[in-house]
Amino acid sequence: MAPFAIFAALGLFLSAANAQNCTPLTPSAQLKISDGYTAQVILNGLRVPRNIIFDTAGNLLVSEQGGAGIRRVVLTESDGNVCVASSAQLIPDTSFNHGIALSQDGKTLFVSNMASVYGYPYDAEAGTVGTRKTLIEGMRSGGHITRTLLVPSSAPDVLIVSRGSDGNIDNTTTNVEAGKSIIKTFKISELLASEIATNYVSGGEVLGWGLRNSVGVxxxxxxxxxxxxxNSADDIVRSGVDIHNENPAEELNYHGVIKDAENTLKGQNYGYPACFSAWQTTNIPSNSKITVGSQFGGIAGTPFEQVTARGSLEEVDEFCRTERQGPRLIFPAHTAPLDIKFKEDGSAAYVAFHGSWDRRPPDGYRVGKIAFANGQPVANITDTTAVEYILQNEDTTKCPGACFRPVGLAFDKKGRLFMTADMSGEIFVITEV
Known part of the structure; x- marks a missing residue:
C-alpha cells in the first residue's frame, strides 16, 4: 500500500475509533456557555473551516479556506452524543474560500471562490461529485474575497450571491452597476441550462446594495x-475625530421575501459607502439628531465628506436617515458577524460573531441568539442588549490569538446548531437542553 493510502486508512480508523468511543474533544479555548445550552467540539485539525451545510443524507459539508476545498463529514450518534464516523476531502480546490450551498433536491452543490460560482452534480449517499460547471464569473477583486451563497427553501430556483466591497471605503460602489457591496439573485435553472457562464456584474437581479460586506445571508x-x-467600515473619522473604536455599528438587514412580487425592499440601497449606523453616539461630532441605530454620514474618504463643503453634517445625516434603507438591529462595532441561521419555527436567529481586529479591547468571538416573532426581531433597533450570547470565550482579552472564532452555522434535523471556528480548525455542536 502507498504511504498516502496508509495515512488515509489510518485517518479513517482514528475517526471510526472516535465515533465508537464518542468522546468529545478538548476545545482550543476556555468556553463560557449560557445556562440551558451545551457545547462540544466534535472535530478539529481542519484547515480554516468556514461555511457549512447539511446534505440530504445528514452529512456535513464544509468549505475550507485553507487550501483544502470542500470536506464531507459523516456523522453518527452514541448515547445522544454527536460523533464523526469519517471526514474526508470531497473536492480538492485551493481557491475555494467560503461559499457553499445545495439545491433543494440536494443533487447540485454550489461552491464559490473570489471570482466564480461553480455547480457540481452531487450524490449525498455515495459522497461523490460529477464534472463541475462554471455558473457565474466576473467577481474577482482585491478587497473582500468571500462570496456567500444561499438557496432559499421558499424559492428553490433562486441562488443568492453576496459580494463585498473592494477595500474599506470603496467609492465605486455608489454606482449599482459596479456589482460590488451587493446581494444578487440568479435563476438556477437558467444558470444550469446556459452554455456560458453568467457575468455577475451584468447578470442577475439586485436584492440589495450599499452593503459593505454582508458575509452572512x-x-x-x-x-x-x-x-x-x-461587516461595517474600519478606522472611520468624522470632522477630524477618530470615532472608530465604538462606531460604526455592524448591522442586521432585512431584504423581504424573495417570492413576494410586491417586495418593497427589493433593490434598496442600505447606505454604504456614504452612510453608516451609530452604535455609541456620545463621541460622534455634531450628534444632536443621531440616535442609536440611526444612519449618519460625513465620514472621511466617503462621497459625503465632500457634501459637507456645501452643506452641513446635519443635512448629510438627514439624507442617510430618509433616503437610505436602515438596519433592523445593530451590533457592537467590529464584532464581525459572519453567518446567520434561523430556528425552523422562526422564533430565533443565531449569529456567529467572528471577532474584532480594529478595536481595544477586543470584542466579539461569540455566538448570539436574537428573539424573533412574526418574522421580525422582538427588540427595537435602539436596544443594544438585543442579542443573548450563548457561547463565548471565557477571556476575550486573549483574543484573537487564544480564542475560538465562529464563522459558519448550520442546524441539523434535530435542531442542534453546528458551528465552525476557522482559526482553530474546529467544528462545534451546540445543543439547547
Whole structure:
C-alpha cells in the first residue's frame, strides 16, 4: 500500500475509533456557555473551516479556506452524543474560500471562490461529485474575497450571491452597476441550462446594495424572509475625530421575501459607502439628531465628506436617515458577524460573531441568539442588549490569538446548531437542553 493510502486508512480508523468511543474533544479555548445550552467540539485539525451545510443524507459539508476545498463529514450518534464516523476531502480546490450551498433536491452543490460560482452534480449517499460547471464569473477583486451563497427553501430556483466591497471605503460602489457591496439573485435553472457562464456584474437581479460586506445571508424558514449581517467600515473619522473604536455599528438587514412580487425592499440601497449606523453616539461630532441605530454620514474618504463643503453634517445625516434603507438591529462595532441561521419555527436567529481586529479591547468571538416573532426581531433597533450570547470565550482579552472564532452555522434535523471556528480548525455542536 502507498504511504498516502496508509495515512488515509489510518485517518479513517482514528475517526471510526472516535465515533465508537464518542468522546468529545478538548476545545482550543476556555468556553463560557449560557445556562440551558451545551457545547462540544466534535472535530478539529481542519484547515480554516468556514461555511457549512447539511446534505440530504445528514452529512456535513464544509468549505475550507485553507487550501483544502470542500470536506464531507459523516456523522453518527452514541448515547445522544454527536460523533464523526469519517471526514474526508470531497473536492480538492485551493481557491475555494467560503461559499457553499445545495439545491433543494440536494443533487447540485454550489461552491464559490473570489471570482466564480461553480455547480457540481452531487450524490449525498455515495459522497461523490460529477464534472463541475462554471455558473457565474466576473467577481474577482482585491478587497473582500468571500462570496456567500444561499438557496432559499421558499424559492428553490433562486441562488443568492453576496459580494463585498473592494477595500474599506470603496467609492465605486455608489454606482449599482459596479456589482460590488451587493446581494444578487440568479435563476438556477437558467444558470444550469446556459452554455456560458453568467457575468455577475451584468447578470442577475439586485436584492440589495450599499452593503459593505454582508458575509452572512440567511432565510427565516417560517416566512421566507431573507436577512443579512453586515461587516461595517474600519478606522472611520468624522470632522477630524477618530470615532472608530465604538462606531460604526455592524448591522442586521432585512431584504423581504424573495417570492413576494410586491417586495418593497427589493433593490434598496442600505447606505454604504456614504452612510453608516451609530452604535455609541456620545463621541460622534455634531450628534444632536443621531440616535442609536440611526444612519449618519460625513465620514472621511466617503462621497459625503465632500457634501459637507456645501452643506452641513446635519443635512448629510438627514439624507442617510430618509433616503437610505436602515438596519433592523445593530451590533457592537467590529464584532464581525459572519453567518446567520434561523430556528425552523422562526422564533430565533443565531449569529456567529467572528471577532474584532480594529478595536481595544477586543470584542466579539461569540455566538448570539436574537428573539424573533412574526418574522421580525422582538427588540427595537435602539436596544443594544438585543442579542443573548450563548457561547463565548471565557477571556476575550486573549483574543484573537487564544480564542475560538465562529464563522459558519448550520442546524441539523434535530435542531442542534453546528458551528465552525476557522482559526482553530474546529467544528462545534451546540445543543439547547
Amino acid at each position: 440567511g432565510e427565516d424558514p417560517s416566512t421566507g424572509g431573507i436577512w443579512s449581517v453586515e
